[in-house]
Amino acid sequence: MQIMDDLRPKTIADASGDVLEIGFGTGRNLKHYGDDVRSIHGLDPLVTEGVRKVDERIERAGFPVERVALSANGQLLRVDVAGRVPRQRPAPDLEPVSRRCLKN
Numbered sequence: 001m002q003i004m005d006d007l008r009p010k011t012i013a014d015a016s017g018d019v020l021e022i023g024f025g026t027g028r029n030l031k032h033y034g035d036d037v038r039s040i041h042g043l044d045p046l047v048t049e050g051v052r053k054v055d056e057r058i059e060r061a062g063f064p065v066e067r068v069a070l071s072a073n074g075q076l077l078r079v080d081v082a083g084r085v086p087r088q089r090p091a092p093d094l095e096p097v098s099r100r101c102l103k104n
């Protein structure tokens with residue numbers, strides 16, 4: 001969508017450090033992140049593991065990118081390579097972020 005493409009560079013230019021991108025979608029913002037970004041957690045209910053274009057965008061990013069899904073109870077969980085959210089693999093290190101997001 002053109003209006004979003006026009007907004008991406010300016011919106012994303014200020015991001016730095018460890019970034020939580022809410023509404024990660026297909027990773028179209030990735031190429032706009034600058035050198036100050038250390039890592040991305042891409043939060044989206046969409047499961048895109050195995051979608052070639054998205055996997056390629058992530059591979060091309062110059063920093064680690066992890067896709068996370070929001071479960072029905074609001075806990076952040078990692079998605080495995082097959083796009084499933086395994087019950088046995090919660091992401092405790094993301095819980096403080098999850099709690100902050102749910103409060104706001």
Ligand SMILES: C[S@@+](CC[C@H](N)C(=O)[O-])C[C@H]1O[C@@H](n2cnc3c(N)ncnc32)[C@H](O)[C@@H]1O
Pocket residue numbers: 004022023024025026027028029043044045046070
């Ligand atoms: C307009 S798309 C933008 C996708 C991507 N950021 C981009 O710029 O191309 C909005 C995204 O938000 C996601 N989304 C919708 N509700 C959400 C929610 N409650 N939490 C996280 N992501 C959500 C959708 O699945 C969709 O991928």
